[in-house]
Amino acid sequence: MPLKPLPFSAPSVRRLERPSLEELREWHYREPVIVRGLLEDSGLLGELRSRSTLDGKLAALEAQLGERPHYFCVLPPESRGQYRPKLVENHADGGAAAVPEGGTFADFAGRLKAAVETGEYVYMQNGMLEQSHVREKLRFDFLRFTEPRGVESKFWIGSDGQVVNLHYDDCINFICMFEGTKRVTMFPPEQLANLYHAPFDVLAGGAPTTSVQLLNMDLERHPKFRTALEHACVAVVEPGDALLIPPFWWHHVESFGAMHVMVNSFITTIPSSATLELWKDLSAGMRALARATPEERSRERDIFRRRVFGNEEGGDTSPLAEQARKTFQALPRSWREHVARLWEAFAFQVHGTPFEATPGGIEGLLERQAGQLTLYPNANMLAEMPDVLELPQGDPDPR
Numbered sequence: 500m501p502l503k504p505l506p507f508s509a510p511s512v513r514r515l516e517r518p519s520l521e522e523l524r525e526w527h528y529r530e531p532v533i534v535r536g537l538l539e540d541s542g543l544l545g546e547l548r549s550r551s552t553l554d555g556k557l558a559a560l561e562a563q564l565g566e567r568p569h570y571f572c573v574l575p576p577e578s579r580g581q582y583r584p585k586l587v588e589n590h591a592d593g594g595a596a597a598v599p600e601g602g603t604f605a606d607f608a609g610r611l612k613a614a615v616e617t618g619e620y621v622y623m624q625n626g627m628l629e630q631s632h633v634r635e636k637l638r639f640d641f642l643r644f645t646e647p648r649g650v651e652s653k654f655w656i657g658s659d660g661q662v663v664n665l666h667y668d669d670c671i672n673f674i675c676m677f678e679g680t681k682r683v684t685m686f687p688p689e690q691l692a693n694l695y696h697a698p699f700d701v702l703a704g705g706a707p708t709t710s711v712q713l714l715n716m717d718l719e720r721h722p723k724f725r726t727a728l729e730h731a732c733v734a735v736v737e738p739g740d741a742l743l744i745p746p747f748w749w750h751h752v753e754s755f756g757a758m759h760v761m762v763n764s765f766i767t768t769i770p771s772s773a774t775l776e777l778w779k780d781l782s783a784g785m786r787a788l789a790r791a792t793p794e795e796r797s798r799e800r801d802i803f804r805r806r807v808f809g810n811e812e813g814g815d816t817s818p819l820a821e822q823a824r825k826t827f828q829a830l831p832r833s834w835r836e837h838v839a840r841l842w843e844a845f846a847f848q849v850h851g852t853p854f855e856a857t858p859g860g861i862e863g864l865l866e867r868q869a870g871q872l873t874l875y876p877n878a879n880m881l882a883e884m885p886d887v888l889e890l891p892q893g894d895p896d897p898r
Contacts, residue, residue: 537673
C-alpha cells in the first residue's frame with residue numbers, strides 16, 4: 500500500500516545486504532542504514548509470515564510474550580495518532596497525552612482488533628524483553644559484540660496510524676521490523692541548532708524532543724527548520740528489515756498496517772555514571788550563565804573552547820571549565836561532539852535564547868527544576884538508582 504507523501508522531499512537512507520558484524524560496526528556512529536538479513540533466522544519473523552490472519556499473528560505474539568502484565572495506550576480518533584510530549588502546554592497541534600492501560604495480552608488484542616471500527620489508536624509501547632530472549636529466541640546475533648547489561652530491548656505493537664514526533668536517543672538504536680511498515684524521518688545531530696530543541700523536561704516517550712510537528716510544520720514559527728529539512732533522510736522499514744540509527748540522530752516515526760510489530764535494541768555507549776556527571780556539569784553551567792551578560796558568556800565560552808573542547812593546558816580557566824574538563828575528556832568522540840553542541844546551544848546561547856519556541860522557555864525550565872540535581876529528569880532518576888550507575892556500557896569500544 501502506498502504511503503501518504505511527506506510534506507517535503509528527502510533522500511532514502513542506504514541499504515546494506517547481509518553485512519558482517521565487523522562491516523556493520525563501521526556504521527554504528529556514521530549514519531542511518533537499513534540492514535537486510537539480520538532477522539532471517541528469527542523464529543518470530545517466520546511465525547508472523549506464515550500466518551495470514553490478524554488473529555493468527557496475535558496468537559503467535561502471545562506465545563512469544565507469555566503471561567506477563569501488559570500496558571498499552573489508547574488514543575481517540577481526533578488525536579490522529581499523535582503522541583504529545585509531557586509538559587507541552589499548547590494543545591493546538593492535535594496531539595494527545597497517552598495514559599497507559601493495563602491488562603492481559605488478550606485485552607490488548609481485543610482493543611487492537613476493534614480499532615478498525617472504533618478509529619482508536621492502540622499501541623503497546625516500551626515492553627521490556629530480557630536479553631536472553633532477544634539473543635536466544637529472537638536470534639539477534641548482531642548483539643553478540645555487546646555487553647548484555649548495557650543493552651535494553653523493547654517490543655512495540657500497535658494499530659495503524661501511530662505517530663511519534665521527532666526525538667533522539669543517546670545510544671545506538673536498532674529498529675527491527677517484524678510486521679507492518681514504519682517510515683522513519685531522520686536528521687543528523689549537527690542540525691541541533693535548527694531543530695528547536697524543547698526544554699529538557701519536555702519529553703517524547705522519555706526522550707528529548709522538539710516543538711516542531713513534522714507533519715504539521717509551521718515554518719513561520721520555526722524558520723530555521725527549513726535548513727534542517729535540507730539534511731533530512733528517510734527510511735521505509737518493512738518486515739525483515741533492521742534500521743540502524745546512530746546516537747543523537749533525531750527521528751520521527753510513523754506506523755502503517757493493520758498491525759505493526761517492532762523490537763528495538765538500545766545499546767549504551769557510556770556508563771550511566773558518566774551520563775549523570777555530564778548532565779550535572781551542563782546544568783551547573785546553564786544555571787550559572789542563564790542570566791549572565793553576553794560578554795560574560797563569551798568569556799566563559801572562550802575558556803571552554805581552549806580548556807575543555809580543545810584540551811589545551813595553561814591560560815585562564817574557571818571552576819565550571821575545570822569540572823567539565825574532567826568529565827569531557829573521559830568521553831568517546833561521539834559524546835564529546837554532542838556535549839559540546841549542548842554547551843554551545845544551552846549554556847553559551849550561541850544560537851539565541853534557548854527554548855524560545857516553547858512556553859516558559861529557559862526560565863520555565865530553571866524554575867520547574869529548581870532544587871533538582873540536574874535540569875534533565877532522566878539524569879535525576881539515574882542518581883536514585885545506584886545499581887544502574889554501576890553497569891557498564893553496552894558497546895565495549897565506543898567511538
